[in-house]
Amino acid sequence: MAEPLLEFNGVAYAWPDGRSVFADLSFRIEAGEKVVLLGPNGAGKSTLLRLVNGLLQPTQGTIAWQGCMLTKELLRQRDFARRFRQDNVLLFQHPEAMLFNPTVREEIAYGPRQLGLPDGDQRVARWAAELGLSALLDEAPFALSGGQKQKVALACLLVLDPSFLALDEPSASLDPATVGWLIDTLLESGRTVLVSTHNLSLAAELGERALILNGEGRLCYDGPLTAALQDLELLQAAGLAHRHRHRHGGQAHAHLHVHDWESS
Numbered sequence: 001m002a003e004p005l006l007e008f009n010g011v012a013y014a015w016p017d018g019r020s021v022f023a024d025l026s027f028r029i030e031a032g033e034k035v036v037l038l039g040p041n042g043a044g045k046s047t048l049l050r051l052v053n054g055l056l057q058p059t060q061g062t063i064a065w066q067g068c069m070l071t072k073e074l075l076r077q078r079d080f081a082r083r084f085r086q087d088n089v090l091l092f093q094h095p096e097a098m099l100f101n102p103t104v105r106e107e108i109a110y111g112p113r114q115l116g117l118p119d120g121d122q123r124v125a126r127w128a129a130e131l132g133l134s135a136l137l138d139e140a141p142f143a144l145s146g147g148q149k150q151k152v153a154l155a156c157l158l159v160l161d162p163s164f165l166a167l168d169e170p171s172a173s174l175d176p177a178t179v180g181w182l183i184d185t186l187l188e189s190g191r192t193v194l195v196s197t198h199n200l201s202l203a204a205e206l207g208e209r210a211l212i213l214n215g216e217g218r219l220c221y222d223g224p225l226t227a228a229l230q231d232l233e234l235l236q237a238a239g240l241a242h243r244h245r246h247r248h249g250g251q252a253h254a255h256l257h258v259h260d261w262e263s264s
């Protein structure tokens, strides 16, 4: 059997202050899968995506990328790091951290130039146009709006033509048209995608499989996304749905709510 693209095996992560985020996470992602990562605030979604992207290393267990153990030593090897940084990219939840060039043009061109990719200028022009950034190419990234910054950060990743894309809450600051474009662009591509979101109504459009982290550091679900979204007990147990009381016609009663799902 072919190696999975990504495999977590018994992964635990604790921050240097000793705080444990999760323990014993095991899952695999095959090439081409679109996987949605769900979990309440603080469950560890962003931490998991940083592990996937090699920015953090597990405190226990192993992470394999195309069958190679993602160790600090491997990530320090120039040839591997170069391929890995082009192929496995992460859109941060707060992308300001990624932007440091004086202009949007230089920002988007930075990765291709570092990697010595051909056609840098054409790549920049193409992705700037796709993301509606062409008129902003000479602007300073720091002076853009939050959503515009996120578009620039996304262009910086897509310009590398990665096979794997990790996206941390992309719908939080992008406008609906851009989120729609992103969904179409990603789902129609052969890329493998792992995307975290709190937006349960959008989740159904982002992928076919769900990984759900509960608030106690456990992967409490790995399976079809639509089945998970219909299982209110599961969503409540994972801290994603809320049981609250309210009144209808003077009668108080309680039921489960997944607010953005219900209002869509």
Ligand SMILES: Nc1ncnc2c1ncn2[C@@H]1O[C@H](COP(=O)(O)OP(=O)(O)OP(=O)(O)O)[C@@H](O)[C@H]1O
Pocket (backbone or CB within 6 Å): 015, 016, 017, 019, 021, 039, 040, 041, 042, 043, 044, 045, 046, 047, 048, 093
């Ligand atoms: N740099 C850090 N140092 C120490 N602890 C951290 C650090 N970053 C995050 N944490 C802790 O790790 C845990 C998981 O955080 P993480 O950001 O991965 O959660 P999340 O699921 O992405 O949450 P959200 O939905 O709010 O984005 C939290 O308890 C958080 O306080």
Ligand SMILES: [Mg+2]
Pocket (backbone or CB within 6 Å): 045, 046, 047, 093, 168
């Ligand atoms: Mg997060």
